[in-house]
Amino acid sequence: MSIKNIITVPDEMLKKISEPIENIGVDEKKLINDLLETMYASKGIGLAAVQVGILKRILVIDVSSKDEKKNPLSFINPVIRSVSDEMSVYEEGCLSIPDTFIEIERPSLCEVEYINIEGKKKILKCDGLLSTCLQHEINHLDGKLIIDNLSKLKRDFIIKKISKIKKNPERIVV
Numbered sequence: 001m002s003i004k005n006i007i008t009v010p011d012e013m014l015k016k017i018s019e020p021i022e023n024i025g026v027d028e029k030k031l032i033n034d035l036l037e038t039m040y041a042s043k044g045i046g047l048a049a050v051q052v053g054i055l056k057r058i059l060v061i062d063v064s065s066k067d068e069k070k071n072p073l074s075f076i077n078p079v080i081r082s083v084s085d086e087m088s089v090y091e092e093g094c095l096s097i098p099d100t101f102i103e104i105e106r107p108s109l110c111e112v113e114y115i116n117i118e119g120k121k122k123i124l125k126c127d128g129l130l131s132t133c134l135q136h137e138i139n140h141l142d143g144k145l146i147i148d149n150l151s152k153l154k155r156d157f158i159i160k161k162i163s164k165i166k167k168n169p170e171r172i173v174v
């Protein structure tokens with residue numbers, strides 16, 4: 001396993017649509033393990049392959065709390081089949097948009113069809129944090145980010161701020 005570099009805005013790759021997986025082989029299994037390791041190392045609760053620069057419809061999630069046992073989940077070719085009318089709001093962050101939190105309203109419940117790591121078709125009904133996290137990550141596979149619904153002014157401001165942080169060399173005091 002290895003920790004991958006997470007790409008951040010304004011990397012154009014984040015706007016691209018990821019390709020469906022046809023066969024689950026050694027490469028896909030390794031990618032899932034790498035995504036999990038990268039997600040845990042970055043203290044995130046979800047990560048899509050595109051965030052490490054790989055345009056494949058694969059994502060990983062772990063919404064277990066700190067004092068619970070780890071519960072790594074992986075989803076291949078996930079598709080949202082249905083959502084509730086009821087909505088919920090979370091303040092969402094994104095590993096590809098550092099230090100930015102935005103209130104996002106999404107359907108509270110969703111039903112997702114996907115392929116698991118053994119290649120079996122599965123359906124998962126979920127609510128709460130898992131539902132929100134899955135919807136956020138599936139958006140990544142379609143090139144959508146949480147800043148997309150902001151005004152252009154706000155979006156440009158966030159991207160500029162992040163680009164500046166990236167450009168500045170590490171500051172040291174000696």
Ligand code: ZN
Pocket residue numbers: 093094095096136140
């Ligand atoms: Zn994200």
